Amino acid sequence: MPGAILLAELDSGYWMSAGYDAGELPVLVDSDRLYLAPDGPPSSRRRVVARYAGRERVRLSGHAWEETLERIPGAVFAYEERVGRGRVIAFAEDLNYRAYFRGANRLFLDAVVLGPSAP
Numbered sequence: 001m002p003g004a005i006l007l008a009e010l011d012s013g014y015w016m017s018a019g020y021d022a023g024e025l026p027v028l029v030d031s032d033r034l035y036l037a038p039d040g041p042p043s044s045r046r047r048v049v050a051r052y053a054g055r056e057r058v059r060l061s062g063h064a065w066e067e068t069l070e071r072i073p074g075a076v077f078a079y080e081e082r083v084g085r086g087r088v089i090a091f092a093e094d095l096n097y098r099a100y101f102r103g104a105n106r107l108f109l110d111a112v113v114l115g116p117s118a119p
Contacts, residue, residue, distance in 0.1 A: 003030030004062030007053040008077040015118045016049045016080065016089070016110045025050065026060055027077060028101050033092045035076040043081075049089075050077040050107070078107065080115075089115060 008025045010017040017023075037048060052058050055073045064072075078091045095101070095108040 003028050004064040005029070005060045006058050006064070006072065007060055008050040009053050010050050010107075011048065014047065014049055015114055016078070016107065018110050018114065019106050024053070025104060025107065026101070027093055027095075027104055028097060029064075029072075029093055030097070031093060034071065035079065035090065035092050037076055045082040046079060047081075048076050048079045051075065052077055080111075087115060087118075 005026050006029050008027050010020050010023050010025055012020065012023040038046075052072045052075050055069065058073050059069060076092065078089070081088045081090075089111045091108070095104040099105070
């Protein structure tokens with residue numbers, strides 16, 4: 001399996017992280033996508049659901065380039081943004097890739113099942 005397993009920290013008080021008691025989620029990272037939170041004041045229309053953990057804790061397993069380990073801590077893994085009457089939910093990686101990381105599927109299912117009726 002290509003890539004590395006990195007640790008994401010969840011916003012445990014948010015509806016999209018329902019069912020994750022530990023507030024952390026190991027995720028498979030096999031791309032070069034990196035979402036950064038925009039500068040400026042927080043927006044009431046955007047919510048970061050998960051961020052990569054700090055430098056000391058982020059890599060759980062696998063190979064990650066040193067440059068990646070310098071840039072990825074604190075980067076956004078998942079976020080929700082309200083657009084018009086709907087919402088966009090974005091993930092930095094494919095949570096359902098080959099159904100390999102079953103623990104990450106819950107985050108996707110929370111978005112699909114709970115998203116349409118979420119506050």
